[in-house]
Amino acid sequence: MSIKLRNDVSDVSQLDARHQLHPWQAMGMNKPDHMVASKAEGIYIFDENGQRFIDGPGGMWSANIGYGRQEMADTIAEQVLTLPFSNPWSSTTEQSSVLASKLAAESPGDLNNVFFTTGGSTAVDTAIRFTWFYNNLRGKSNKKQIIARQKGYHGSTFLASSVSGKERDKSYMDMGNTRVHFLSNINPSIRPKGMDEEAWCDQKIKEFRDLVESLGAENIAAFIAEPILASGGVIVPPSGYHARCLDICHENDILYISDEVVTAFGRLGEFFASKEIFNIEPDIITVAKGITSGYVPLGGVLISDRLMEELKSEKNSSVMFSNGFTYSSHPVSCAAALKNIEIMERENIFGHVKSVAPHFQARLAKFAEFDIVGDVRGMGLLGCIEGIASENLDERQRLEIDYEFGSRIDEKCEARGLIVRPLINMCVFSPPLTITTEQIDEMFDIIEESLLEVSKEML
Numbered sequence: 401m402s403i404k405l406r407n408d409v410s411d412v413s414q415l416d417a418r419h420q421l422h423p424w425q426a427m428g429m430n431k432p433d434h435m436v437a438s439k440a441e442g443i444y445i446f447d448e449n450g451q452r453f454i455d456g457p458g459g460m461w462s463a464n465i466g467y468g469r470q471e472m473a474d475t476i477a478e479q480v481l482t483l484p485f486s487n488p489w490s491s492t493t494e495q496s497s498v499l500a501s502k503l504a505a506e507s508p509g510d511l512n513n514v515f516f517t518t519g520g521s522t523a524v525d526t527a528i529r530f531t532w533f534y535n536n537l538r539g540k541s542n543k544k545q546i547i548a549r550q551k552g553y554h555g556s557t558f559l560a561s562s563v564s565g566k567e568r569d570k571s572y573m574d575m576g577n578t579r580v581h582f583l584s585n586i587n588p589s590i591r592p593k594g595m596d597e598e599a600w601c602d603q604k605i606k607e608f609r610d611l612v613e614s615l616g617a618e619n620i621a622a623f624i625a626e627p628i629l630a631s632g633g634v635i636v637p638p639s640g641y642h643a644r645c646l647d648i649c650h651e652n653d654i655l656y657i658s659d660e661v662v663t664a665f666g667r668l669g670e671f672f673a674s675k676e677i678f679n680i681e682p683d684i685i686t687v688a689k690g691i692t693s694g695y696v697p698l699g700g701v702l703i704s705d706r707l708m709e710e711l712k713s714e715k716n717s718s719v720m721f722s723n724g725f726t727y728s729s730h731p732v733s734c735a736a737a738l739k740n741i742e743i744m745e746r747e748n749i750f751g752h753v754k755s756v757a758p759h760f761q762a763r764l765a766k767f768a769e770f771d772i773v774g775d776v777r778g779m780g781l782l783g784c785i786e787g788i789a790s791e792n793l794d795e796r797q798r799l800e801i802d803y804e805f806g807s808r809i810d811e812k813c814e815a816r817g818l819i820v821r822p823l824i825n826m827c828v829f830s831p832p833l834t835i836t837t838e839q840i841d842e843m844f845d846i847i848e849e850s851l852l853e854v855s856k857e858m859l
Contacts, residue, residue, distance in 0.1 A: 412436050412448070413433070413434075413436060416434060416436075417433075422434065423556070435447050435448075436448035438450075440455070440463075440467035440468060441466075441467050441468040442466045442467060442468060442832070442834065443455055443458075443463075443466055443467075443831055443832045443834060443835050443839060444467070445467075445819060451817070452817060453814070453817050453818060453819045454817060454818045454819065454831065454839065454842065454843050454846070455467075455819055455831060455832065456813070456818055456819050456820040456821065456829040456830075456831055456843060457819060457820065457821040457828070457829060457830055457831075458829075458830045458831050458832050458833075459689075459694045460689065460694070461630060461661075461662045461667070461689050461690075461830045462688075462689035462690055462693060462694035463693055463694050463832045464665055464666055464667070464689075464690040464693040464694075464740075464744070464749070464832060464833045465693040465740060465743050465744060465747075465749065465832070465833065465834060466693075466832040466833075466834040467832070469693075469695075469743065471739055471743060472693075472695050472736060472739055472740065472743075475735055475736060475738075475739040476695065476696060476732055476735065476736050478735075479495065479731055479732045479735040479736075480732055483731050484731070484732060485730070485731065485732075486729070486731050488516075488724060488725075488728040488729040488730075489724065492729070493729065493731045493734065495731045495734035495735045495738060496516060496729035496730075496731065496734045498734075498738060499514075499516075499734045499737050499738050500514035500516075502738070502741060503687070503700065503702060504702070506671040506672065507672055507685060507702050508672060508674050508675030508676075508680075508681045508682070508685075509675070509681030509682075509704065510681075510704050510705040510706060511681075511682075511684070511685055511702040511703065511704050511705075512702075512704075512705050513702065513703040513704070513705065513708050514700050514701070514702055514703075515530075515700065515701045515703065515723075515728070516698065516699070516700045516728050516729040516730070516733075516734070517688075517698075517699035517700060517701065517725060517728060518697055518698070518699060518725050518727050518728070518730075519555075519688050519697050519698070519699040520554075520555050520560075520659075520661035520686065520687075520688035520689060520699050521554070521555025521556050521557040521560040521561075521699075522555075522557060522560075522699055522725060523555075523661065523686040523687065523688055523699035523700055523701050524554045524555045524557070524559065524560040524563070524624070524657075524659060524661075524686050525555070525557045525558075525559045525560050526686075526701045526723055527622075527624070527657050527684050527686050527701050528546060528559050528560075528563065528621075528622065528624070528657075529559070529723050530684070530701065530703065530721070530723070531543075531546075531621040531622040531655050531657070531684075532544060532621060533721055533723075534655070534707055534710070534711065535621055537711050537716055537719060538710065538711075540618070542618060542619055543618065543619060543620060543621045543653075544579050544619065544621055545579055545580075545581060545615055545619050545620045545621060546563055546579055546580050546581070546620075546621060546622055546623075546624060547580075547581050547582075547583065547608070547611060547612075547615075547620060547622070547623045547624070547654075548563040548564070548565055548580055548581070548582055548583070548623075548624050548625075549565055549582060549583045549584075549585075549586060549625060549629070550565040550566075550582050550583065550584055550585045550632075551565055551566055551585050551586075551587070551629050551632030551633060551635055552564060552565045552566065552624070552625065552626055552629050552632060552659075553565075553566045553626070553629070553630065553631035553632055554624060554626075554659055554661075555661075558575075558576060559576065561573065561575060562575045562576040562577055562579075562580050563580050563624050565582045565632075566631055566632050567824075581611060581615065583604070583607055583608060583611065584604070584607060585635075586604050586629075586635065586637050586638070586641065587633070587635045588600055588636075588637075588638050589774075589775040589777065589786075597638040597639065598638070598639075600638055601637075601638035601639070601640060601641050601644070604637075604638070604641065605641070605644045605645070605648070608623075608645060608648055609648060612648060612652055612654070617652035617653060617654065620652065620654050621654070621655060622654060622655040622656070622657050622684075623645060623648075623649055623654055623655070623656055623657065624657040624659060625642070625645065625656075625657070625658065625659065626658075626659045626660075626661075626662065626663070627642065627658060627659075627660065627663045627668075627673045627674060627677065627678050628662070628663055628668075628673075628779060628782060630662040630663075630782065630828070630830070631823070631828075633777075633784050633786060633823060633826050633828065634777055634778050634779075634782050634783060634784035634828050635777070635784075636777055636778070636779050642674075642678040642679070642680045643678070643679050643680055646680045646681075646682065649683075655683040655684060655707070656680070656682040656683050656684070657682065657683070657684045657685075657686065658674045658680065658682035658684070658685045658686070659685075659686050660672055660673060660674060660685050660686060660687055661686055661687060661688045661689050661699070662689060662690075662782075662830070663677075664685070664687045664689075664690060664691070665687070665689070665690030665691055665693075665740075665741075665744070666690060666744060666749055666750045666753055666833050667690060667753075667780050667781060667782060667830065667833070668753070668757075668779055668780035668781075668782070669750050669751075669753040669754040669757060669780055670750060671750065672685065677779075683703075683704045683706075683707060684701060684702065684703055684704065684707075685701070685702040686699070686700070686701055686702075687699060687700045687701075687702070688700070690740075691737045691740065692733060692736045692737045692740050693740045695736050695740070696730075696732060696733045696736045697727075697733060698730065698733035698734065698736070698737055747834075749833050749834065752833065752834070753780060753781055753833050756781075756835065756836070756837055756840060757779075757780050757781055759837050759840055760778075760780075760781055760783065760840050761778055761779070761783070763840060763841070763844040764776050764778050764783045764785070764844070766844075766848075767785050767847070767848070767851060770851050770855060771855065771859060772787055772801065772805070772851065772854065772855045772858060772859055773785055773786070773787060773788075773851070774786050774787060774788025775788065781830060781831060781833060781835070782828075782829075782830050783828065783829050783830070784826055784827070784828045784829075785809070785826065785827045785847070785851075786825060786826045787801050787802075787805030787806070787809075787825045787826070788801065788802070788825065793859070797858065797859070800858060801825060801858055802824070802825045803824065803825070804825075804858070805824075805825040805826070805827075805854070805858075806822030806823055806824050806825055806826050806827055807822050808854045808857070808858070809822065809827045809847070809850050809851065809854055810822040810827065812849075812850035812853050812854060813827075813846055813847060813850045816846045816849060816850065817846065818843055818846040818847070818850075820847070827847075829843070831843065
């Protein structure tokens with residue numbers, strides 16, 4: 401008997417409420433009433449009633465080339481019919497090999513070794529496991545500690561969540577935090593009055609050096625950092641921060657893991673952001689999301705030649721990196737990634753991002769004029785509006801804005817045909833990279849109208 405899809409929307413909602421547990425779902429008595437997404441095209445999502453919404457979050461920071469690409473569908477279908485699966489333990493495929501070669505060619509420095517995973521979380525897990533494996537084989541098995549950052553987000557698997565510093569105090573999930581140490585929030589907008597960004601950066605670098613000294617470099621395996629802290633609120637570190645952190649890592653035999661799950665594949669107008677935007681050549685880069693533009697799952701870890709060469713010796717000839725997944729190097733996912741990259745290059749999508757990003761950021765910056773807005777920030781096609789009530793408001797108003805700003809903006813925007821991603825007192829957005837100037841204006845016009853309405857309600 402075949403399982404039939406149901407066309408009745410009420411049936412879908414009931415089945416969802418009864419049987420499906422969503423990511424980050426609250427454990428209250430009433431389950432959330434999720435929009436039933438029915439189709440997508442370009443930068444738009446359509447609900448069960450045919451209403452059109454601009455996809456402000458771009459899926460989950462992932463819908464880089466936009467929706468409804470016939471080429472992607474054809475490529476995926478063809479690969480499914482030709483070779484839908486290949487055992488990654490005992491075989492390789494043209495798709496995975498060519499993709500690995502392409503990523504190596506585009507990556508900074510000597511990151512020429514690619515391990516494919518199922519997504520961003522498993523990529524981060526793999527990267528951390530590799531740092532421990534690497535040090536064990538070097539005879540430095542004491543190097544196990546990981547340095548991460550508050551407001552950083554690296555995934556939901558056990559290791560990835562353990563190195564995530566985003567609202568950890570509100571989670572009832574267990575973390576492997578005995579090996580993880582967090583640097584404080586680097587957001588320049590929270591620096592003390594009268595302190596410039598250079599002094600703020602100096603302070604954060606000193607904190608990093610002090611922590612290394614406190615823990616002992618001989619005990620630290622790696623530092624993991626997003627170039628821009630995406631889910632933490634699109635936090636852009638002060639100028640020079642990443643390069644100075646890399647220097648500390650090099651001085652102390654600490655591996656630098658650059659988590660480019662969000663920033664790679666054009667979000668900032670470059671294939672990878674590490675070198676071109678932030679002037680670093682990390683030891684390891686993790687990728688996912690934009691690698692397939694969300695059409696199918698795929699992630700990867702890029703590892704430096706230098707690290708791999710250090711492990712090559714006769715005594716290690718039988719030692720295996722015993723990490724892998726059934727769907728590592730999945731041929732369908734790799735074929736989709738190759739087609740996705742081909743489309744990006746043929747249509748000059750990275751160049752398009754560079755051309756529209758100034759307008760995007762200029763429109764975003766205007767929202768700082770609202771009394772209810774405490775900060776706006778972004779880079780490329782990444783943006784965040786943070787609601788922080790002014791000091792002349794009473795405590796009740798300030799608390800209300802802190803806890804309800806994001807959800808209220810989300811509600812108003814959705815009513816006007818825009819999906820944003822609310823994060824407590826913030827709204828973040830990362831639309832498909834194909835968005836036009838006109839569509840940017842449409843998106844920000846909706847946000848402006850919504851901000852005006854929320855301001856009237858809360859101020």
